[in-house]
Every structure is written in structure tokens, then in C-alpha cells.
Amino acid sequence: MKYLNIALPKGRLGEKVYTLFEKAGFPCPSIRENNRKLIFENPSVGVRYFWVKPSDVAIYVERGAADVGVAGKDILLEYSPDVYELLDLDIGKCRMAVAAPKDFKDDPSKTLRVATKFKNIAKSYYAKKGRDIDIIHLNGSIEIAPILGLSDVIVDIVETGTTLKENNLDVFETVVPISARLIANKASYMFRGGEIERICKELSVGTEETK
């Protein structure tokens, strides 16, 4: 039997997403077992789930190792993978925002120094505004960049805003709202479109119910 491969993002969001798939009629009870396995199969419904790093889901799907997957809109905007974005699951909601120290005042006569993990999103956001920026690409603890004078502002994901507050930062602008999306490999869609559309339909019902 050829399994439909589904890449799920490791972590809390992934667990929520799996529950949606389970409710939609694609259960795989072994995934709930407490162990360190990463791949789980349920031959009775023909699905194989695997946990991957959230930022890698799109790569697995684009390259066809997974037929479908769930990735945050932030990852899709940052890496522009060549995949179908079939459904907004309306979970894992947050926003990409520009934050800076509370007393920050933009000086348009100077290049704006922007620290971020999402350099493509930041670049295209400021390009649209015609603002000259200097991107400082960081991999974590972005919040401390303006405090230490490394950057003027940061572009990062904001959920509750607690981390920002604790580091004396405020949100100045929202770049784009973010949520989890169902994505599919384009070739898989051509050969297994029926199954993928069924998943999409069931998940959209599940998403509506959770609203």
C-alpha cells in the first residue's frame, strides 16, 4: 500500500494539527504513544505521519518526501517553496511584527538596522515602503539586538507579546498575520488529488467547528 505521507511540525502546534487530522478521519493512534519515534503509520487508513522541525515542513513537501504538511505562513513567506497552499487552518495564530524599544523614534535620514530571523519577509516589507535597511540576520534571542545597540528594530513573530514586554520592547507595526496552512506537493496533488482534496475538505469542516 502506498501511504499518503504527512509532515507535521514538532511541538504544540503539531499536536493540535494532528488532532484536526484525527477528527477529520485520518487517525494514527501510535502517534500518541510516549516515545521518541518520529514516523508513525496507520495502514488501515493509509497514512504515514512524521514529525519534523516546523521550519523544515515546507522542504519535505516541496521535495515530495511528504505529500502534504502543515507549515506556518511565516515559513511559506520566508522561503517561498513551490507548493500548493490549500487551506488556512486558522490555528497557531500570531503575527509578524516590527518591534523596538519603547522610546524608539525612526530617523528616516539614516539606514534602519533590522535584526531578524526572517530576512526575506523583512526585505520585502521595507522594499514596499521604500525604506533603506541593513538586515542583521540572527538565529535566536532577537529581542536583545536593539537593547544591545546591535539593531534599531526587530522583525519577529509575536504571539502574546510577553517576551517583548519583559525586554522593554513594543510592537510598532504589524507586517503580516500568521497562521498554520495546509500545503501539498504539486506532483502529489496531480496523482493523489482526490485524497488530498478529501483531507482538505474534512479539515476545513474541522477548522470551522473549532472556531
Added chain:
Amino acid sequence: MKDVQLLRREEQAIYGLRGLYRKYGYTQFKMSKFEEYDLYVRNKSFLVSDHMITFTDADGRLLALKPDVTLSIVKNTKDGETGLKKVYYNENVYRASGDGNGIREIMQVGLECIGDVDEYAVSEVLYLAAESLASISDTYVLTLSDVRILLSVLDKTGLSPEGRAQALQYVREKNVHGILALAKTEGVDGGALSRLAALSGTPDAVFPVLSEITGEAEAVSELIALARRLEAAECRGRICIDFSTVSDTKYYNGIVFKGFIPGVSTAVLSGGEYDNLMTRMGRTSKAIGFAVYLNLLERLSDGESEPDTDVLLIYGEATPAETVLCEVNRLTAGGERVLAVKDAPEKLTYRRIVRMEEKA
């Protein structure tokens, strides 16, 4: 050696495709590996990637290693000649792979049909695209779309120029929720465009919905008729009308298509009618063509892989060389592949082993 099985998957494909195109009157177009950089700069967005290898020629001209074949063919085609010029090519192109891995050499086979392109010429090119896929894989899907239909639906939305570019990207992603959200932001109706983006299926399944979305449109009847013609030609694969098959509307003006085979995660074939490119290059002729990306076939599994050799022949220190040679020739004459060595290499696979030492 005449055995086609000796060829790698992509080499077998080239062999088959060249034969196929020749059968339909296409002649080979051979070109130089270099082209003036200027040609590509002027048509940057026609290229899959705008990164290319450039260098200065002895006379100071800036040249590029060919990132694309179609532009060179169009450039080398005389305009205004009556009839059709049908050419095929088998060339390596050099372009960025798109994932930051630098420039790669990509093996491409394809064809171009330039001149008085009529309904038959379009049908023949599409049929050859389907047959190209069939020669590579038993199962395939050929997706068809038409730029005219997509643009007419897009025009009716009344989206802003920025919104239109974003909407086209959403159609490419089948991102229905994105289209609806964009339309809502701009205060226009995105219903028809979102339905078009979601549409995917056989001509019979798609036609009623498509007619509902677009009304009576010539392009719709032509697209459906073309798809039905391909089905009637008993193409072995599935013909699927899908509007996420979007190509740059600055260059393509009519039918656009892509081919998929199982086991390859992206389209292995891509093509379309590119009269707009011809106009941009100062030509009046019409044109249609496609390319098959053979480098993508490298990873395709051939089913059960065969062992490294049929016979592993182990000879000893004392075995005379002429005896080994004689035994190797005897075995190869029987059609077997033989590897004669003193010690078996690690991880070598073989069908059987013959030890000469024991015989001696």
C-alpha cells in the same frame, strides 16, 4: 554496444525523445554554448532564474553560458517566412537551482514550433508533450491551462496592479483563501478567480464549472476541444485542466502546460504558446514549444536495481594471466558482465562468484 539498457534513465529518454521528434518532422537545432549576455538581460523574467555564468570574450563582448534555449532559437529564426519551422534540441543549460545551491548544469530536451502556428500545430505539440512523458513513464499527468482565460477572469475582478500580481501567485499556489482575503481587502469580488484556482480535472468534469465561471468564451471552447482531442488521440496518461499551471503572462499568451510523472516532485515538462515573447523580440510569427528537464529523472528508481556485475571472478597469485583472460573472455562471450580481481571489493554486488584459484 547496442543494448539500450546500458544507457542511464536520462540517456534512454534522450534517445527515445529524439526519435519521437524526428518522426514528426522536427530537425535538430544545434547551438553554441555561449550567447550574448544582452539577450538574456532584455528578457530576464522569461528565464527560470536570472543568475547566470558570464565572462568576457576576446573581443570584449560580455557572454553568458546558455541559461535557456528558447531565446537563442527565437533569435536565430528568420521572421516573416511562410510555413512552420519545427526544431528540437538536446542541450545543457546553466542556471541557478533556485534553492541557493548555486548554478547547475541541467540537461534539457525540447522542441519549438515557430511560424504559422495553427490548431493542428498546437495539437501536435501537445500530443508530442504527452508522448514525451509516456516515453519516460507509464503513468503521467499533463496539465493544461490558458493564459487568456486566466487573464479574462482576473480582469473582471478589478484588482489593482499589485493585487493582480499577488493574485496570480495565489492562483499558482491554489491559495483560495488568499484570493478571497485579497479581494476583500481591495473591496472586489474574488469568487470567480478563487473557483478558477481550485479547478482541476478532466475536460468533461471541468467544462460545466468553467463555462459557469467564464460564460461563453472562445478560449474555453478551444481549451476543452484541445484537451478532448488529446484524450481521443489515446494518450496513455491523464489530461488535466488546471489553472495553477501559470506561466509569466508577459511572454505566454495562450495554452500553457506542465507534465508530471510519479516519483518526481516537480514538473518534468513545461511549455506553452509564447507569441508575446516573439513580439517582444520584434518577431511577427507565432510560437509554441516545451522543454523536458532530464536532470530530474536521475533519482527515478528503475525498480529492482541490478547487481554491480554478473560474475565476480577471483583469481589467485599463482593463476597465470592468460588463463584469467581466457576465462573472462569465455564468460563475457556468454553475455555476462565479469569483474576479475584478486580480492573481492567491499560492498560489491554480483549474481555469482567464480574462484579461479580453486580451479588451478
